[in-house]
Amino acid sequence: MPQPSASLFPEKLPAAVPVLLPLPLAGAYDYAVPEGLHVEPGSFVVVPLGPRRMLGVVWDRPPEAGLPNIKLRPIIEVLPAPPMRPALRRFVDWVAAYTLSAPGAVMRMAMSAPSALEKPAIRAGWRATGAGTGRVTPDRAKVLEALAEHSPQPGEALPASPAVIRGMAKAGMIEPAVLPQAPRFARPDPEHPGPPLSETQAGVAAALRQRVAAHEFSVTLLRGVTGSGKTETYLDAVAECLRQGRQALVLLPEIALSSQWLSRFQSRFGCAPALWHSELSPGIRRDTWRAVAEGAAPVLVGARSALFLPFPDLGLIIVDEEHETAFKQEDGVVYHARDMAVVRARFSQAPCVLVSATPSLETIANVEAGRYTELTLPTRHGGASLPSIEVLDLRATPPERGRFLAPPLIEAIEQTLARGEQAMLFLNRRGYAPLTLCRTCGHRMQCPNCTAWLVEHRAQRRLQCHHCGHAEPIPPRCPECNAEHSLTAIGPGVERVQEEAALLFPDARRLVMASDNIPGPAAAAEAARRIEDREVDLVIGTQIVAKGWHFPHLTLVGVVDADLGLAGGDLRAAERTVQLLHQVAGRAGRAEAPGRVLLQSFSPEHPVMQALLTHDIGRFVAEEKAQRAPDHWPPYGRLAALVISGEDAVETARVARDLGLAAPVMAGVQVLGPAPAPLAMLRGRHRHRLLLKAERGIAVQPLLREWLDRVAVPNAVRVQVDVDPVSFL
Incomplete structure (x- = not known):
């Protein structure tokens, strides 16, 4: 494995260096170094490739022996950006080797804001000279007074017209000056008073702070029941990282849905962290990348791609909800951000904390093998109790024909709403119905590009493929037999559950939370605000409602189809279903009022339902391990x-x-x-x-x-x- 490479090049400037390009190539290409140009491993450079000019990074192997420098094309320029650090270059090489990807394809993820490599634009303003021959009019006096308070200032900030400012400059009273670069991000205050921690939380926080202060690599599983205050506890470790003068990275599975998490961070540290996700504008992306590289972003919260940002001194990595499959990237370079976070922490000599109420079996196996340590928060914070869980046998109490909510669930919602409390209906299926078929000939509406049924979205009057995005209007006739008005929706999605809820609870204020109508951070924040301010009585949502929300007035959760994730032959189907339903159940009863969870199932005897019913996730995990270990299935x-x-x-x-x-x-x-x-x-x-x-x-x-x-x-x-x-x- 390549090591930090100060010794690869002799003190004398090298005549040729390897440059890794952000392309799916087998390795680095050698380029000649023009006389007088200084490069070092990690330098960002511009090089020729055929007729094109390409960005690249000087890499960590000696140039190929025996190749005459005269045959090498020269580096065009070195960009004015902080060099890519040895830890990140080693990480790129490691990820490429582990995933069998081209190193350049991995390195491209570490160059995700190319404009940040250019020199920041210089902004000009004005400052007073203390001299000049002009008459001091009232308008000019205001300008001089403003510059005496704060100098230099941009022209648009001065209390005078452009003509007045030009006149003062001509008279020598003011002169141009370069404006200092304002810090893009405020520095979080580690001593800012946060919420009081319980005795158990304080003990766990102290152990995490000790790991951060050690400046050594370690991996810790922070396991805690839903509502136990895991976030507030690990933010204490972030505070210690700030005291040490190092940077902290927090990975969240759905950064766009994390408005409540960001509010907690601001309450704890007095300012917002830097953010990194796909919806950032190019300008913010450029500024954030540059701030990270210069050490000016002390804490960054991001999606999985944030692992490849150029932290110069990474002192802590937190992976929240480490079991989430959203941490797996399936396209391009295929990697799991949870596992790669551990590797990045190792190269940075930093602790990595994996956080979950329902850890993955891979993480549990690493704890049992002694590779990871474990810290536990076994009870809910502030005296709240875990919700009671019941499984409704749909064979014994089926819904009415054409409906999807069973009578006991309907009654429980009515009682909850009558008490002035909030309820939630969960179904992990977007749209109105997962299948549309013809009653006359049985034709099923299928995507032309994928082996998948088209999902009806009735509000938009369209059929859509959730794999490739293909969409088409709902046809008035069957495309197979031409029968008119014969297409019918089969099965429920959240839109159909919302339609049923409107008939059953007409006076309830309803809100649907799915990725179709909660497309980004602003929509998620507004939905959370409405629920917290009690502008909503009944929440109907897909898996996005399971991800860490804290709604103190929500006391009932009904799962419309608890069996949904168990279909098919997926190795991890049962594990994922337990994790998802446990997270959903954890939304209920997070304050003083007790919570209740009702799971509608045709298989109440299934180990998943029994584990949830008894709150005995440990027994379920033991049974899963016993099934996988003999045949060498992961972990x-x-x-x-x-x-x-x-x-x-x-x-x-x-x-x-x-x-x-x-x-x-x-x-x-x-x-x-x-x-x-x-x-x-x-x-x-x-x-x-x-x-x-x-x-x-x-x-x-x-x-x-x-x-x-x-x-x-x-x-x-x-x-x-x-x-x-x-x-x-």
Whole structure:
């Protein structure tokens, strides 16, 4: 593995250096260093590539031996940006090797704001000279008075017209001056008074502060029941990181839905943190990247891509809701941000804290193996109790025909609303209905680009694919048999549950929370405000309502279809369902009033329902481990998937077949497939999958490299490698 590279280049300026380009290439290219140009490992440079000018980074291997410098094209310029630090360069190389990605493709994620590499624009203003020959009119006196209080100032801030300012400059009373760069982010105050911690919270916070102060790599699982105050506790560790003069990174699974978290941060530290997510404007993205690189963003809160920001002195990484699958990137470079956060912390000699009420089995296995330590918050904060949970057997108390809410759930909502409390209905399915079919011929409305049914969105009067985005109007006739008005919606989505709730509870003020109508931070903040201010009686939502909200007046949660996540053959289906439903249940009864949770299920005897019913997640985890360990399924074995895709069905199937024939054969390794993927077509591309399963002690990356080298893959076919897959679609 490359080491920090000050010794790679001799003191004498090198004649040639390797430059890594943000392209899916095998490695760095060598470039000549023009005389007098100073470069070092990590320098951001502009180099020629064919007819183009490309940004790149001077990398960490010696230039190729034996290649005459005269044959090398020269570096064009060195950009005025802080060099990429050794820890980040090592991280890029490590992620590339682990995920079998091109180093340049990984490095591109660390260059996600190219405009930040340019010199910041200089802004000019005015300052008083203390001299000049002009007459001091009342308007000029106001300008001089303003500059005496604060200088320099931009012209638009001075209390005079442009003509007055020009006249003062001509008279020599004021002169141009460079305005100082205002800090983009306020510095959070670690001594700002925060909420009081319980005795248990204080003990856990002290242990976390000690890890931060040690300036050493460690990984800690912070496990606490929903509502136990995990956020307030780990913010104490952030405060210690600030006292140490280092930077802190907090990863959240859905940064756009984190308005309440940001409010807690502001209450604790007196200002907002820096943010990093896909909805930032280019200007804010540029300023944030530059501030991070210069150490001027002490705390950054972001989505998974924030791992690749250029922190010069990263002192703490928090991964909140570490079990969330949103931390897995499925496109481009395929990686899991939770696991890569641990690696980034190791290269930065910093502690990493994984936070969850329902940790992933991978994290639990690492705790049991002694690789991670664990700290626990076993009770809710402030005297609140965990909600009572009941499973409603839909076989015994079914909903009315054509409806989806069972009588006991309807009665519980009526009682809750009558007490002036809030209720929530949860269904992890967007839209009005997941399937539309013809009553006459049975034709099902399917996406033309994917192996998926089109979801009806009745409010917009459209059918939409949730995989590729294809949308079309709801047709008046069946496209197969031409029958008129024969299309009917099958099954419920949140829009349909909202429609039923409007009939059952006409006086209740309702709010639907789904990604269709909560598209970003502003909408999420407004929805949270309305619920907190009791402008809403009944919340109807998808999985976004499960993510850390604190609604003190919400006392009832009804899960419309608790069995939904258990369908299919996904290895982690039961684990994910427990995590999601436990999080949803945790929204109820977070203040003085007790909470109640009702799970509608056709399988009350299922281990998932029993674990939730008894609050015994530990027993469920033990049963899951017992099922996975004997056959070496994760976390007791390794998985890697090959996903073969192409527009030509025959050619794609041939490559999949060839890979199957070339699969490695050795003890402790099993290859499953090839087989058509469950989503056999996605975005117009045919898809096949192979799955390599290996015992825990076997390194899968060398096996995968040898395997892929045995098969020639045409340019029209793509083979995506997914090490440690989360999705099996």
